[in-house]
Amino acid sequence: MSMTRKKKRGGSRLKGKLPDSMQGCLDILKNLQSRQEAGPFLEPVDWKRFDLPNYPLIIKRPMDLGTIERRIFDCFYATSDEFAEDVRLVWANAQKYNRPESDIYRMSEALSKVFDKKYGKLSKLYTKKSRKKSQHQREIGRKDRLKFKDLMTKLSGEQLSALVGNLREQCPGALSKDAEAVEVQIDRIDSATLLDQLQFCRECVKRNRQGTAYSVPASKRFKHR
Numbered sequence: 188m189s190m191t192r193k194k195k196r197g198g199s200r201l202k203g204k205l206p207d208s209m210q211g212c213l214d215i216l217k218n219l220q221s222r223q224e225a226g227p228f229l230e231p232v233d234w235k236r237f238d239l240p241n242y243p244l245i246i247k248r249p250m251d252l253g254t255i256e257r258r259i260f261d262c263f264y265a266t267s268d269e270f271a272e273d274v275r276l277v278w279a280n281a282q283k284y285n286r287p288e289s290d291i292y293r294m295s296e297a298l299s300k301v302f303d304k305k306y307g308k309l310s311k312l313y314t315k316k317s318r319k320k321s322q323h324q325r326e327i328g329r330k331d332r333l334k335f336k337d338l339m340t341k342l343s344g345e346q347l348s349a350l351v352g353n354l355r356e357q358c359p360g361a362l363s364k365d366a367e368a369v370e371v372q373i374d375r376i377d378s379a380t381l382l383d384q385l386q387f388c389r390e391c392v393k394r395n396r397q398g399t400a401y402s403v404p405a406s407k408r409f410k411h412r
Contacts, residue, residue: 205259205260207313208266208267208309208313209259209264209267209270211267211309211312211313212259212264212267212270212271212306212309213256213259215302215305215306215309216252216255216256216259216270216274218301218305219252219274219298219301219302220252220256222298222301224294224297224298225252225294225298227281227291227294228251228252228277228281228294228295228298229251229252229253230251230253231249231251231253231254232246232249232251242284245283245284246280246283246284248276248280249280250273250276250277250280251277252274252277254273255270255273255274255277258270258273267306267309267310267313271302271306274302274306275299275302277295278295278296278298278299278302281294281295282295282296331381331382331385332373332374332376332381334385335373335376335381335384335385335388336373338385338388338389338391338392339371339388341388341391341392341395342388342391342392342395343391343395346391346395349387350371350384350387350388351369351371353383353384353387354371354376354380354384357380357383357384358375358376358377358380360375361373361375361376361380
């Protein structure tokens with residue numbers, strides 16, 4: 188990531204309107220800012236005030252926690268990894284300019300360890316959520332719908348009633364009712380719902396084979412197409 192980027196991504200947002208991943212990053216940042224050793228890193232280094240004329244010669248990409256916070260609210264970061272890159276740049280700059288035995292160097296090391304631990308947990312959490320979402324939203328093919336139709340024929344009346352109840356909550360447009368039956372129109376079931384109900388049917392059939400589920404007569408006839 189370069190300090191030369193001129194345009195912000197999107198308009199500014201108020202706290203509470205951030206994407207979940209950015210809200211997690213903001214929480215980590217706030218934790219870092221609240222720590223006693225974070226003082227030297229809260230704002231840009233005032234090298235003129237502290238008479239450090241060689242600072243801009245050594246540090247080509249200055250960064251601080253206050254700037255990172257403003258970038259979060261300005262929607263500057265497209266991903267949480269870009270946020271992490273800027274945070275790590277704060278520690279890298281401190282360790283590049285200061286001697287290893289200095290207090291600032293040691294404080295940057297301590298904060299770096301805290302950040303890596305917290306950001307590692309956040310990354311794992313959102314990676315898991317992303318994978319689950321991708322799996323849940325994968326496109327359903329004709330083969331899946333035929334499998335669902337076949338599994339429905341193996342359900343007990345009680346299980347069919349439960350299935351229709353699930354569909355009524357998740358995808359009511361897939362149900363139609365006439366004087367004789369409730370009809371499940373499989374082609375009208377959206378992909379996410381069908382994936383859920385495929386899993387439900389598989390579990391029911393498995394229990395039926397194991398003899399752990401009741402098989403009761405259906406109070407109504409169910410059709411599917």
